Amino acid sequence: MHIPTPLRERGIDRVHAWSIPMTTRFRRITERDGLLLHGPEGWAEFSPFWDYDAAESTAWLRAALEDATTPRPAPRREEVEVNATIPVLPPVLAARIATVGGARTAKVKVADPGSDLASDAQRLEAVRDAMGSDARIRIDANAVWTFEEALEALPVLDRAAGGLEYAEQPCAALEDLAALRRALDIPIAADESVRRAEDPLRVARAEAADLLVMKVQPLGGVTRCLELAEEAGLPVVVSSALESSIGLGAGLALAAALPELPHACGLATATLLTGDLAPQPLHATGGTLPVGRTAPSEELLARHAADDALAARWEERLAACASLL
Numbered sequence: 001m002h003i004p005t006p007l008r009e010r011g012i013d014r015v016h017a018w019s020i021p022m023t024t025r026f027r028r029i030t031e032r033d034g035l036l037l038h039g040p041e042g043w044a045e046f047s048p049f050w051d052y053d054a055a056e057s058t059a060w061l062r063a064a065l066e067d068a069t070t071p072r073p074a075p076r077r078e079e080v081e082v083n084a085t086i087p088v089l090p091p092v093l094a095a096r097i098a099t100v101g102g103a104r105t106a107k108v109k110v111a112d113p114g115s116d117l118a119s120d121a122q123r124l125e126a127v128r129d130a131m132g133s134d135a136r137i138r139i140d141a142n143a144v145w146t147f148e149e150a151l152e153a154l155p156v157l158d159r160a161a162g163g164l165e166y167a168e169q170p171c172a173a174l175e176d177l178a179a180l181r182r183a184l185d186i187p188i189a190a191d192e193s194v195r196r197a198e199d200p201l202r203v204a205r206a207e208a209a210d211l212l213v214m215k216v217q218p219l220g221g222v223t224r225c226l227e228l229a230e231e232a233g234l235p236v237v238v239s240s241a242l243e244s245s246i247g248l249g250a251g252l253a254l255a256a257a258l259p260e261l262p263h264a265c266g267l268a269t270a271t272l273l274t275g276d277l278a279p280q281p282l283h284a285t286g287g288t289l290p291v292g293r294t295a296p297s298e299e300l301l302a303r304h305a306a307d308d309a310l311a312a313r314w315e316e317r318l319a320a321c322a323s324l325l
């Protein structure tokens with residue numbers, strides 16, 4: 001694959017396109033794909049979702065370039081506590097994956113077009129039953145509710161879950177998030193209001209969230225996330241963008257470098273992929289993941305190589321983003 005000049009100049013000497021089917025449909029996708037870039041520090045991942053245009057995807061490229069070419073920040077911890085991530089599934093299946101990898105925290109997807117409030121509540125009840133009373137359960141509504149819908153749904157789901165750790169992005173608008181915080185006793189986390197906003201700190205200034213979800217690629221890299229976290233002054237939950245274990249490693253580097261990490265991180269998503277690029281994929285044990293750089297094997301790069309048509313789309317996308325750097 002052609003390596004754009006600005007990347008070559010930064011020391012990128014290899015680019016590889018990959019594609020791996022997901023175990024379950026998540027975020028309306030059934031297949032995860034992207035590029036790995038190799039540079040002086042090792043391999044890094046560039047894998048913006050296809051609904052991100054070139055301008056928005058350029059932050060993802062900055063993140064990958066930083067990770068491939070500059071040393072990661074000094075870690076303050078060697079392992080990171082992670083949550084199980086539970087897609088919109090029937091209660092029996094949701095309960096089965098709630099404790100995968102020994103997780104003591106679960107994040108349950110709700111408000112999907114394919115589910116309703118009653119089935120979301122049943123999923124939460126099943127997850128609480130499976131995990132026990134001391135586990136933490138959070139939900140993620142991906143910004144789909146109106147304020148009124150959230151005001152109705154959140155107390156119902158809070159009861160079904162036997163208490164929510166927090167609700168992630170119940171509504172899209174900052175005013176609605178702020179009003180929910182005032183109206184309810186359930187902490188609110190901002191995700192889309194951070195990762196897709198022109199100003200990721202506006203949500204903190206608007207007092208519209210109790211905590212911030214940070215994803216390394218959409219926010220432009222580990223260093224930028226650390227700066228944003230310091231400026232925001234709110235607790236941070238590091239979460240993945242459904243990367244392979246190569247990209248998850250950058251999320252773990254951020255989680256390891258944050259001065260404080262009071263909540264489990266959403267980085268245990270390698271189990272949502274049917275395969276991985278690293279011989280030892282980042283699958284949690286004892287509810288944690290180890291911090292450190294993960295390298296792919298040649299065998300797995302070959303096994304999961306994108307076909308020619310997909311590789312050509314990625315080559316084009318890389319060129320477009322590189323020209324915007």
Ligand SMILES: O=C(O)CCC(=O)C1=CC=C[C@@H](O)[C@@H]1C(=O)O
Pocket residue numbers: 027083084085107140142191239240241242265266267269
């Ligand atoms: O936070 C987690 O437990 C895992 C990551 C996760 O849920 C997500 C990753 C990428 C895209 C998203 O739709 C989703 C999220 O909204 O947080």
Ligand SMILES: [Mg+2]
Pocket residue numbers: 140142168169191192213
């Ligand atoms: Mg989210």
